[in-house]
Amino acid sequence: MQTVLRLGVGALFLDKDAYEEMRDLENPFSQGLGLVAIISVLVALVALVGIVGDLVEGVSVPKEEQVKAIVKEGLTRMPWYQEIRRDPKSMREFEQQFEMNWQRNAARFFGPSSFGGALIGGITGAVFGGFSVFIGWLIYALLAHAFAQMLGGQGALQQIFGCTALAVSPQILNLAGLLPFVQVGGIAGTWMLACNYMAVKTVYRLSWGRAFWATVLSQIVLGILTTLLGCGVGVVSAFLVALPMVLKGGL
Amino acid sequence: MVGEMLQLARGALSLDTQTFVAQREARDAFRKGVLFVVVITLLAGSLSFIVSTVKGFLPPKWDAQRDEVEDRISQVFKFLPLEMDAETERMIVGSIEAGLDIGFEIAQLPTPLPRPVKDFLQALGGWVTAPLLRLGAWMGYAFWVLLVAKLLGGRATLSQMLGCTALYVAPQILTILQVVPCLGPILAFVAFVWGLVIYIKATAVANELSPGRALLAAILPAAVLIGLISLIVIPVVLLIIIAAVS
Numbered sequence: 001m002q003t004v005l006r007l008g009v010g011a012l013f014l015d016k017d018a019y020e021e022m023r024d025l026e027n028p029f030s031q032g033l034g035l036v037a038i039i040s041v042l043v044a045l046v047a048l049v050g051i052v053g054d055l056v057e058g059v060s061v062p063k064e065e066q067v068k069a070i071v072k073e074g075l076t077r078m079p080w081y082q083e084i085r086r087d088p089k090s091m092r093e094f095e096q097q098f099e100m101n102w103q104r105n106a107a108r109f110f111g112p113s114s115f116g117g118a119l120i121g122g123i124t125g126a127v128f129g130g131f132s133v134f135i136g137w138l139i140y141a142l143l144a145h146a147f148a149q150m151l152g153g154q155g156a157l158q159q160i161f162g163c164t165a166l167a168v169s170p171q172i173l174n175l176a177g178l179l180p181f182v183q184v185g186g187i188a189g190t191w192m193l194a195c196n197y198m199a200v201k202t203v204y205r206l207s208w209g210r211a212f213w214a215t216v217l218s219q220i221v222l223g224i225l226t227t228l229l230g231c232g233v234g235v236v237s238a239f240l241v242a243l244p245m246v247l248k249g250g251l
Numbered sequence: 252m253v254g255e256m257l258q259l260a261r262g263a264l265s266l267d268t269q270t271f272v273a274q275r276e277a278r279d280a281f282r283k284g285v286l287f288v289v290v291i292t293l294l295a296g297s298l299s300f301i302v303s304t305v306k307g308f309l310p311p312k313w314d315a316q317r318d319e320v321e322d323r324i325s326q327v328f329k330f331l332p333l334e335m336d337a338e339t340e341r342m343i344v345g346s347i348e349a350g351l352d353i354g355f356e357i358a359q360l361p362t363p364l365p366r367p368v369k370d371f372l373q374a375l376g377g378w379v380t381a382p383l384l385r386l387g388a389w390m391g392y393a394f395w396v397l398l399v400a401k402l403l404g405g406r407a408t409l410s411q412m413l414g415c416t417a418l419y420v421a422p423q424i425l426t427i428l429q430v431v432p433c434l435g436p437i438l439a440f441v442a443f444v445w446g447l448v449i450y451i452k453a454t455a456v457a458n459e460l461s462p463g464r465a466l467l468a469a470i471l472p473a474a475v476l477i478g479l480i481s482l483i484v485i486p487v488v489l490l491i492i493i494a495a496v497s
Contacts, residue, residue, distance in 0.1 A: 070360075078350075194409055
């Protein structure tokens, strides 16, 4: 395990030797699997412990009802409001729009309303975060293998699993998110792209151009698959939520 | 390590070719580059972090802050090339006034976390976030510059390119004084231009390209991005305006 962790640190800083050592190991897949498992658990723990940060952020803003009252009252002082207040239909529309937009956006500013809500969010984030790292690694490696082979690469599937596992190491940057008010942003994804390029180039001994396209195309296809999966999950969830209501209405 | 950082910063600021060549040839060029970006960004934001934290312990001056904001807005209005009738002006000014009321009333509401603690945590969060954002932007942009450089005959590896271009961040140390009124924006502009020159030099040395080709490689991705945004955003804005007018 020490070897894998050492290679992970080397790979994080784009050390070519780390990728070559992983490629030439006897069983790169199982070594890579160990590293991805550790990082997946770490990402899950960050999401879970991160609820403390969320709660701290939650208590650093005023009460939602007070803010809502001030915003609504402030809007009614605006000149355009004086114009629409003469029309009851426009007033009804304003009320509806205000409530709808508030419901939609309030959670973003006021965070979880209770410890229970934060805990549910943390557990959901931990499960999805951990699994997405793991599944993302498996699918990305398969895609990279397919594209690199198409572009004339010579590596084995075992090797790309091992080397792309090293490319998961930038996920440890998510640890910074444990601090309240810290935004990790897209750095982990960008850094992983650089590491994946090193992995593809090292395993398949491709020229920079072919390695670039194999890396980028795999990332694009993975992005499309993730979006489709997200849409699918959204549709199924909406259906499951709506079904009891429809059945109740029908009865 | 501190001595090495200082040497790197001095070499980058003076556009010393030897510093860039040494960075290109270093086995751990990328590691050094990451460390350099993180250290400089943290240093540059340190004064702002301290000032924000100290401000949290002082009683807030809401009236002075409001005057300052109103002054800035009126400055913007002076430079707007639009001519508007009295009714439109009344609507806009009235909406801005009400918007400021909303903002300042919310800011004065009590929070469960004491204000000094909240301000400290927010300042700390911003201070730690800055290097992460800069790392992401630097790495993301460097990929595209490297791609263009390669198409123009560049020979840098990814690690060399990132190691060398990281030096562009050196002049950002000037922005440590960004909290000083008037001087802050001027220093930020100087740091940007100086950083751009260092970036072009780094691209040239890392890829063994001529300065002209390095300039093209360094600015082409930004130009393409701006062009794409213009192609998409301007028609969308125009469509919204036409729809609103009709």
